[in-house]
Amino acid sequence: MILAIETSCDDTGIAVIKASSKGPIFNVLSNIVSSQAEVHKKWGGVYPMLAKREHQRNLVPVLTQALEQAKLLKISKSKFLISKQIQNPKSKMLESILEREPELLKKLLLFLKKYQKPDIDAIAITTGPGLEPCLWVGVNFAKALSYTWNIPVVAVNHVEAHILINFLPKINEIFNYQFLISNQFSNSNFQKLMPAVCLVVSGGHTQVILMENFGKYKILGETRDDAAGECFDKVAKILGLGYPGGPIVAAKVAQFSISNFQFPIKLPRPMINTKDYDFSFSGLKTAVLYNYKSQPEKIRRNKKYILEICAETQQAIIDVLLKKTIKAAKDYKAKTIILGGGVAANDELRKQFIKNCKLRIENCNLLIPNKDLCTDNALMVAVAGYFRFKQGKTENWRDIEAEANLRLE
Numbered sequence: 001m002i003l004a005i006e007t008s009c010d011d012t013g014i015a016v017i018k019a020s021s022k023g024p025i026f027n028v029l030s031n032i033v034s035s036q037a038e039v040h041k042k043w044g045g046v047y048p049m050l051a052k053r054e055h056q057r058n059l060v061p062v063l064t065q066a067l068e069q070a071k072l073l074k075i076s077k078s079k080f081l082i083s084k085q086i087q088n089p090k091s092k093m094l095e096s097i098l099e100r101e102p103e104l105l106k107k108l109l110l111f112l113k114k115y116q117k118p119d120i121d122a123i124a125i126t127t128g129p130g131l132e133p134c135l136w137v138g139v140n141f142a143k144a145l146s147y148t149w150n151i152p153v154v155a156v157n158h159v160e161a162h163i164l165i166n167f168l169p170k171i172n173e174i175f176n177y178q179f180l181i182s183n184q185f186s187n188s189n190f191q192k193l194m195p196a197v198c199l200v201v202s203g204g205h206t207q208v209i210l211m212e213n214f215g216k217y218k219i220l221g222e223t224r225d226d227a228a229g230e231c232f233d234k235v236a237k238i239l240g241l242g243y244p245g246g247p248i249v250a251a252k253v254a255q256f257s258i259s260n261f262q263f264p265i266k267l268p269r270p271m272i273n274t275k276d277y278d279f280s281f282s283g284l285k286t287a288v289l290y291n292y293k294s295q296p297e298k299i300r301r302n303k304k305y306i307l308e309i310c311a312e313t314q315q316a317i318i319d320v321l322l323k324k325t326i327k328a329a330k331d332y333k334a335k336t337i338i339l340g341g342g343v344a345a346n347d348e349l350r351k352q353f354i355k356n357c358k359l360r361i362e363n364c365n366l367l368i369p370n371k372d373l374c375t376d377n378a379l380m381v382a383v384a385g386y387f388r389f390k391q392g393k394t395e396n397w398r399d400i401e402a403e404a405n406l407r408l409e
Contacts, residue, residue: 001029002389003066003120003145004382005059007138008130008158009204010036010051012058013378016070016120019386026168026386029070031379034058037244044237046203052133053103059141060107064115066378072118097144101137108144117149122394124385127155128406130204135402146397153397154385158376159205159408160217162340163198164387165380166367193365197334199325202341202375203229203244206321208277208328209408211338214387217408220328221277228317229343231281235288235313239306249310250346256307265291265305265312272320277328284316318349325353326360336365345374 006013015031036054040046067073091109098105125142128135146153167190197220198209206223226234229246236245241252267287270280288309292300299305321343329337337357343349350368357366373379388394 001119001121002124002154002382002385003118003122004124004156004378004385005138005142006126006158006161006376006378006381007055007059007134007141008126008128009134009376010040010046010054011376012036012055012062013376013381014059014062014066015378015382016066016072017379017382017386024386024390026383028168028379029072030066031377032062032066032069033375033377034062041243044243045233046131048131048133051131052137055134055137056101056104059104059137060111064111067115067118070118072120074116074118076114076116093147094144097147098140101140104137104141105144108141112148120149120151122152122154122385122389124154124156124381124389125400126158126161126381127400128158128403130158130402130404132402132404135404139400139402143397143400146400152389152394153400154388154394155400156381156384156388157406157408158381159200159207159209159340161380161384162200162202162205162374163209163211163338164214164384165340165369165373166338168373168379168383193336193367195332195334196336196338196367197325197329197332198338198340199321199344200341201228201321201339201343203227203233203246203343205341206279206281206343207408208325210328210332210334215391219407219409220332221279221324223279223281225280225282226285228279228281228321229341231285231317232313232343234285235310238285238289238292239309241306241310246343246346249314250348252307252310253314253348256311265308267291267309267312267316269316269319272323277324279320279324281317281320284313288313314346314348317343318346318352321349322352322356326356329357329361329364334361334364336367337361339366339368340374340380342375344368345371 001018004015012034016029018027123142123146125138142153196211198211200207204227206227207219208221210218210220232249233245236248241248270283357364
């Protein structure tokens with residue numbers, strides 16, 4: 001049984017899974033996500049210290065909900081924490097662990113006093129990459145639970161979690177032209193998928209990664225400036241559409257009648273023809289800004305103009321992501337392309353990847369998570385945590401650290 005915690009950005013997530021060693025067969029007991037999108041909307045982006053504060057407020061309620069849904073929440077029969085908490089040795093240690101999260105400490109002490117230790121084998125926690133203040137709230141919370149419950153901790157890389165959620169049967173969409181993977185995961189059908197080229201694309205990450213096995217990765221290319229999701233957010237802000245930008249731009253495009261993907265507005269496809277696998281989306285954002293500023297006020301407020309520039313922006317991003325990913329898959333003779341990250345929830349991107357992988361790469365498998373599992377969630381952390389736990393990669397709570405720039409390699 002794995003309890004997982006995700007706080008790398010602005011979503012507070014906790015999930016519980018049960019996995020049998022045969023297969024493994026995963027049973028998702030709970031997957032709770034508390035979004036901060038409304039909190040950050042008026043700022044047009046995520047403010048790390050504000051997100052940290054919200055994580056402090058949300059973690060204990062989300063933990064309570066996740067354990068209750070998993071049927072693991074039981075009222076304590078013993079007074080683990082007495083009313084004079086300040087004199088309790090365990091309380092003193094918890095105060096030390098959560099000294100920078102006083103609101104979280106207060107809520108956790110009340111939780112621990114009320115509920116029993118759940119039947120959990122390990123706590124999986126995202127340690128990076130991400131926003132450092134946000135990561136530390138989750139890490140310290142995991143430390144506090146690990147210390148109190150005497151349960152080992154598994155450190156999970158956020159990017160790896162976006163990849164491994166694809167190996168949760170019945171959850172992902174499998175577009176498979178060579179053979180059909182059974183609902184039960186096994187090493188034999190996993191090996192038929194390797195090597196794989198993974199595209200992890202979100203607000204904070206745009207990377208092409210070669211996966212040869214669990215835990216064996218090589219970053220082939222990544223963005224040199226803005227991530228694709230960040231570009232969506234900035235374009236939406238320029239156009240005055242709000243936050244988060246990706247879903248808003250996609251919704252605008254859905255209103256627009258597209259004919260052969262030809263638009264009066266033409267935007268650049270940065271680095272699309274370079275021989276490497278790197279990306280750059282800062283120039284695309286700047287091109288949108290210049291185009292927008294060059295228009296008279298009447299055009300800027302014209303609905304058709306906004307829809308056109310949204311459609312062209314989205315297609316420019318998809319064109320670059322597609323070409324670089326397919327190039328990498330061909331160069332490395334990949335048997336599978338794996339998508340992950342919030343931008344992978346974009347309907348048009350999914351549709352074009354399905355079409356192009358089938359037409360342009362012979363016998364290629366394409367794995368895409370369900371849309372609600374593309375964005376940050378703790379279920380992906382639980383799956384990644386399970387595989388690391390089975391490999392014996394657990395740590396003492398004292399040794400867990402947050403690392404904002406953690407690399408997958």
